[in-house]
Amino acid sequence: MPKLLKTQVAIIGAGPSGLLLGQLLAKHGIENIVVERQSKEYVLSRIRAGVLEQGTVGLLDEAGVGERLHREGLIHHGFDIAFHDHHLHLHLEQLTQGKYVTVYGQTEVTKDLSDARQASHLDTFYEASHVQVSELLTKKPLVQFEQDHQAYQIEADYIAGCDGYHGVCRASIPRESIEEFERVYPFGWLGILSDTPPVQEELLYGNHPNGFYLCSMRSHTRSRYYLQCSVDEDIANWPDERFWDQLQSRLPSSISANLVRGPSIEKSIAPLRSFVAEPLRYGQMFLAGDAGHIVPPTGAKGLNLAASDIYYLSNALIDFYRQSNPKGLESYSRTALQRIWKAERFSWWLTNMLHQFPEKSGFDQRIAQAEFDYLCQSELAQKALAENYVGLPY
Numbered sequence: 001m002p003k004l005l006k007t008q009v010a011i012i013g014a015g016p017s018g019l020l021l022g023q024l025l026a027k028h029g030i031e032n033i034v035v036e037r038q039s040k041e042y043v044l045s046r047i048r049a050g051v052l053e054q055g056t057v058g059l060l061d062e063a064g065v066g067e068r069l070h071r072e073g074l075i076h077h078g079f080d081i082a083f084h085d086h087h088l089h090l091h092l093e094q095l096t097q098g099k100y101v102t103v104y105g106q107t108e109v110t111k112d113l114s115d116a117r118q119a120s121h122l123d124t125f126y127e128a129s130h131v132q133v134s135e136l137l138t139k140k141p142l143v144q145f146e147q148d149h150q151a152y153q154i155e156a157d158y159i160a161g162c163d164g165y166h167g168v169c170r171a172s173i174p175r176e177s178i179e180e181f182e183r184v185y186p187f188g189w190l191g192i193l194s195d196t197p198p199v200q201e202e203l204l205y206g207n208h209p210n211g212f213y214l215c216s217m218r219s220h221t222r223s224r225y226y227l228q229c230s231v232d233e234d235i236a237n238w239p240d241e242r243f244w245d246q247l248q249s250r251l252p253s254s255i256s257a258n259l260v261r262g263p264s265i266e267k268s269i270a271p272l273r274s275f276v277a278e279p280l281r282y283g284q285m286f287l288a289g290d291a292g293h294i295v296p297p298t299g300a301k302g303l304n305l306a307a308s309d310i311y312y313l314s315n316a317l318i319d320f321y322r323q324s325n326p327k328g329l330e331s332y333s334r335t336a337l338q339r340i341w342k343a344e345r346f347s348w349w350l351t352n353m354l355h356q357f358p359e360k361s362g363f364d365q366r367i368a369q370a371e372f373d374y375l376c377q378s379e380l381a382q383k384a385l386a387e388n389y390v391g392l393p394y
């Protein structure tokens with residue numbers, strides 16, 4: 001017999017979307033249960049995003065988890081783009097009237113949220129198997145799962161599908177009730193993390209004839225680097241020395257001498273895709289974060305979009321429970337999608353300018369070069385890039 005549980009909002013997924021939603025709802029006295037397929041250790045070991053918009057930081061503050069972020073996060077007032085050997089500095093503060101980004105790993109964001117959830121004794125089921133959502137068009141949607149050979153059934157008012165791109169929530173929506181838009185890129189990012197000082201103080205995105213590269217960081221002593229690689233690349237072919245040699249050869253000559261090599265403490269390949277599902281609601285279930293959309297990481301928008309979805313969804317649920325006002329829930333999908341598509345456009349555009357496309361003609365390469373030249377010469381073009389990079393308003 002399944003154990004029967006009741007809650008107001010059942011949240012599927014304990015990534016940043018699910019945990020942030022749970023925390024914001026709990027602050028307003030709204031009951032929620034989180035169900036996660038993986039173990040807590042696995043979730044907390046994933047290395048992903050690194051750049052937070054001010055809106056994301058504000059939400060984390062509101063959720064009560066901003067203390068360590070403000071202590072350890074690095075404020076970045078700008079970043080660089082290199083195109084072959086040409087170099088452009090984007091001064092975010094000047095271009096956006098005072099805005100900036102914070103470099104603080106998604107791993108740390110997830111840890112802070114997870115610690116706060118544990119401290120508040122909120123129900124969280126890790127290592128849940130056979131997770132299913134059903135009765136979505138009724139007033140009492142259900143979540144069923146197993147944990148430690150015990151079956152559970154949660155009866156909720158709403159389900160929040162925060163279970164990422166490969167989750168069960170979007171997959172449970174009948175095909176005729178959802179439309180999907182997708183672009184898959186013919187390359188991936190090979191990333192390494194190493195306990196070495198970053199090659200420079202701010203981030204550097206570069207396009208080199210051998211492919212894209214990104215120099216990022218987690219702290220003054222921990223670097224995160226990425227190289228464009230082919231989608232079917234075998235990571236076994238990338239011993240550390242090959243990675244460092246390749247990165248060094250792609251860096252502008254003025255910078256490459258500063259590269260400090262060291263053993264990698266993590267190495268992984270991520271495919272790149274643009275994807276949006278519409279609408280982000282099916283009956284009593286809402287999709288948020290990567291469950292509803294994916295951007296290539298070039299614009300650092302994935303985690304930040306997840307946060308803006310949660311901003312709209314948490315406020316909609318709070319209005320519903322506190323003031324019986326369903327308007328936010330009714331408009332959630334439309335409102336969130338407007339911001340999502342703008343971030344999709346930006347990430348697609350930056351990806352196109354900064355990567356080598358194997359199938360692209362000489363014409364396309366000249367266009368990418370012209371895009372970069374225009375950016376170097378036009379303050380208006382730089383302002384548009386900076387405005388998107390620091391995050392469009394909610």
Ligand code: RFL
Pocket residue numbers: 012013014015016017018035036037038043047048049050051052106128131162163164165166167168169189191270288289290291297299300301302303304305306
């Ligand atoms: P997540 O983080 O994928 O979490 C979903 C959770 O749901 C669980 N799950 C299930 N749980 C229960 N039942 C099921 N059937 C389930 N199926 C899945 C999963 O185990 C997981 O724990 O989605 P969420 O919370 O929406 O968060 C999205 C972000 O993780 C993602 O957008 C970012 O990491 C993207 N991203 C970046 N975003 C930025 O804003 N700035 C960046 O600098 C940035 N860099 C990146 C990135 C993503 C990358 N990769 C690996 C794709 C760099 C990389 C390399």
Ligand code: PHB
Pocket residue numbers: 048049050051203214216217224297298299300301
């Ligand atoms: C990262 O530090 O992992 C990172 C930074 C900027 C991006 C993508 C990833 O655009």
